[in-house]
Amino acid sequence: MITVEKLHKTIKKRQILSDVSFTVAQGECVGLLGPNGAGKTTLIKCMTGVLHYEQGNITFHSKPIAQHKQDIGYLSQHTDFKPWMSCAESLRFFGKLSGLDAAVLQEAIPAVLEEVGLKGKESYKVEQLSGGMKQRLGIAQAILHEPQLLILDEPVSALDPIGRNEVKKLIARLKKRTTIIISTHILDDASEFCDRYIVIKDGVIAGTIDSQLQQADRKQILVKTAKTPPASGIGAGDGVAHIERLSPSAFLLTGTEQLDLKKVVNDMDAQELDVKSIEFYEKGIEEIFLEMVSDT
Ligand SMILES: Nc1ncnc2c1ncn2[C@@H]1O[C@H](COP(=O)(O)OP(=O)(O)OP(=O)(O)O)[C@@H](O)[C@H]1O
Incomplete structure (x- = not known):
């Protein structure tokens, strides 16, 4: 138009x-x-x-x-x-x-x-x-x-x-x-x-x-494990678009639209990672905007 x-x-x-x-x-x-x-x-x-x-x-x-x-x-x-x-x-x-x-x-x-x-x-x-x-x-x-x-x-x-x-x-x-x-x-x-x-x-x-499509990139999960997984990472399956290793035993998972939190936890259990904590987190428009306009 x-x-x-x-x-x-x-x-x-x-x-x-x-x-x-x-x-x-x-x-x-x-x-x-x-x-x-x-x-x-x-x-x-x-x-x-x-x-x-x-x-x-x-x-x-x-x-x-x-x-x-x-x-x-x-x-x-x-x-x-x-x-x-x-x-x-x-x-x-x-x-x-x-x-x-x-x-x-x-x-x-x-x-x-x-x-x-x-x-x-x-x-x-x-x-x-x-x-x-x-x-x-x-x-x-x-x-x-x-x-x-x-x-x-x-x-x-x-x-x-x-x-x-x-x-x-x-x-x-x-x-x-x-x-x-x-x-x-x-x-x-x-x-x-x-x-x-x-x-x-x-x-x-x-x-x-x-505002709709971006929902997918907004879902993030911070996972901390008791054991240190191998260098290859935690290899979580369906519904996880990206995994960032923040420390040897802390990972930031970015979800897709199909992200199923229960399945992510089950996958980690299957890998015997001894999950210590999971924090579910959704990025707001403001955060996405700030990422787009920041100089770094
Ligand atoms: N008449 C003018 N003379 C000189 N510079 C101008 C003039 N109008 C706008 N600018 C400059 O153009 C740039 C863009 O201004 P503009 O007002 O379009 O920004 P904006 O995104 O609407 O800002 P804000 O959110 O602060 O309202 C600014 O650097 C402003 O100083």
Whole structure:
């Protein structure tokens, strides 16, 4: 649905994005992850047409993205609402700027405020809103024209746990009907709704993490044995993808999807390894992400 191909972007003669390519399919909810300064906002601004880029292509349903601005909803990192305007006035203002006519806005504004949980708050001034409410108003503005693709830049990072929870619930609801690309630092939150992650580091795609497939690599077992097994290792069978010897009698086993802990223990018993302890452990998205972006 959206394809980014060999994108290069320089700002003030500095290369910010290099050879960035990826696709996001219709209906996916994709997390854009990366350390501070990795280039996430720059990439999002290129995708939403806010920034010009020198090289590469960004297409939406195979056509240049510039022809599809009306199909994209965008929540920028810092929303630009005026504190003295009410929620309804703010949406009317931004709706008109994006070309929606008054009659459409008349119907769309109450509906969208209800959708984001701000029903009854039409006349509240922006300055009266909590951080979470303000962010939900930002999302209301982004979905006002019913876009097919929603791009959210750090929608939860600046919020307290209550605000984060409100916005997360809203994203989980929107995910059912809209393709979403979401840039975030809060990986545990993202794992609640993202199907997949694109990791960017120093302006280059460092890799992708599939929340389903990656499950396989997440399962690890730390096994300590009383006896020191031979140098060839412990040779555990089915369901074990990789064995790392941490010390003469300590092993880190990485499981596959078929990993059966009972079978692993039985195999070790059969080898008379005198297993002293087994610790089962599952890597989180944050750990996988840190491995991808670490310099060592
Ligand atoms: N207008 C600008 N002028 C100079 N440098 C810029 C400008 N905009 C972005 N940069 C630089 O580009 C790099 C990428 O910035 P960007 O904001 O895209 O990163 P990010 O991954 O979104 O970071 P963060 O997570 O901190 O928001 C940074 O080194 C930043 O300093």
